[in-house]
Amino acid sequence: MKLPLHIPVLLAVVAIYSSAAFAKDDNLLKVQKDWAVCQYKTKDNDKQVKCFEQVIALNKTDLKQSPNNPNFMVWLAINKASLAGAEGGLSGLSQAKQAKKILEQVIEKAPDTLQGSAYTSLGSLYYKVPGWPIGFGNDKKAEVLLKKALELNPNGIDSNYFYGDFLVEQGKKQEAVKYLTRAKNAAPRPDRPVADAGRQQEINSLLKKLK
Numbered sequence: 001m002k003l004p005l006h007i008p009v010l011l012a013v014v015a016i017y018s019s020a021a022f023a024k025d026d027n028l029l030k031v032q033k034d035w036a037v038c039q040y041k042t043k044d045n046d047k048q049v050k051c052f053e054q055v056i057a058l059n060k061t062d063l064k065q066s067p068n069n070p071n072f073m074v075w076l077a078i079n080k081a082s083l084a085g086a087e088g089g090l091s092g093l094s095q096a097k098q099a100k101k102i103l104e105q106v107i108e109k110a111p112d113t114l115q116g117s118a119y120t121s122l123g124s125l126y127y128k129v130p131g132w133p134i135g136f137g138n139d140k141k142a143e144v145l146l147k148k149a150l151e152l153n154p155n156g157i158d159s160n161y162f163y164g165d166f167l168v169e170q171g172k173k174q175e176a177v178k179y180l181t182r183a184k185n186a187a188p189r190p191d192r193p194v195a196d197a198g199r200q201q202e203i204n205s206l207l208k209k210l211k
Contacts, residue, residue, distance in 0.1 A: 027062045029191055031055060031075050039082055040198030052083040070110035074117050077102040081125055096129050100136065116152030116159070119145045124162045127169060142166060157186035157199055165206060173210050180207050 038051035059076045066072060077099040084095035103122040106113055123145030131137040146166055149159040164179035184203045188196050 028071050028075065031059050031062065031072070031079070032192055033194065034058065035075070035079055035082065036192065036194040036198060040194055040201075045086060048086045049083065052079055052086055055079050056083065068109075070106045070113040070118075073102050073106050074114055074121065077106075077118070078121055081121060085128075093129070093135055096125055097136065100125055112152060115156060116149045119149035119152065120156075120159050120162055123149060123166070127166050139166075139170070155182065155186055157183045157189075157196065157203075160186065161199060161203055164203075168206060168210070177207065177210055180210075 034055045035052075038048055038055060042048040042051045056076065056079045059072060059079055063069060063072045063076065080095045080099040080102070084092035084099065086092070087095065100122060103118045103125070106118040107122065111118065123142045126136070126138050126142035126145060129135040129137040143166065146159070146163045149156075150163055153159045160179045160183035164176045164183060167173070167176035167179065180203055184200065184207070
């Protein structure tokens with residue numbers, strides 16, 4: 001089982017932000033950057049598993065300091081989904097189920113978090129995880145979630161990539177090219193160069209297969 005995995009502020013608001021708020025932003029960025037290293041820079045499978053486990057531990061520490069923070073919850077789910085892909089088998093499926101539960105909680109309470117990233121991540125789980133009786137995979141649910149992600153973030157690299165990847169798996173190659181091309185042309189994220197470079201490699205690889 002292979003799983004993928006996932007803000008300008010007004011000056012007036014910045015003026016009243018506490019140092020703790022900035023620390024939370026820094027902590028989130030560290031989790032995002034560490035995930036990218038695990039996902040795209042760590043090739044050995046055993047080392048990748050350990051890498052994701054370390055990021056998950058860091059992620060959980062942040063959540064203890066900021067309980068129910070939806071940003072950290074989304075990233076805990078992304079890291080668990082990525083660990084699921086690295087582990088595979090029943091252990092991986094267990095991680096995927098945990099990620100699913102976390103993402104459902106975020107969608108229920110704070111659906112707009114990180115421009116709808118919970119929808120993107122949960123949608124990707126639904127089309128990557130095996131269906132019943134082994135897992136919870138469901139292509140219809142995946143499509144609904146991925147389309148909702150696109151509504152919230154129509155030009156995002158991840159929202160377009162995962163919907164394009166989903167369409168490839170559905171055999172809709174011509175339509176997939178549209179979304180993969182949009183993902184390829186997405187604005188770069190200055191704070192996440194490793195993640196962008198890795199995702200662009202995935203996009204280019206998929207587009208090449210569709211030629």
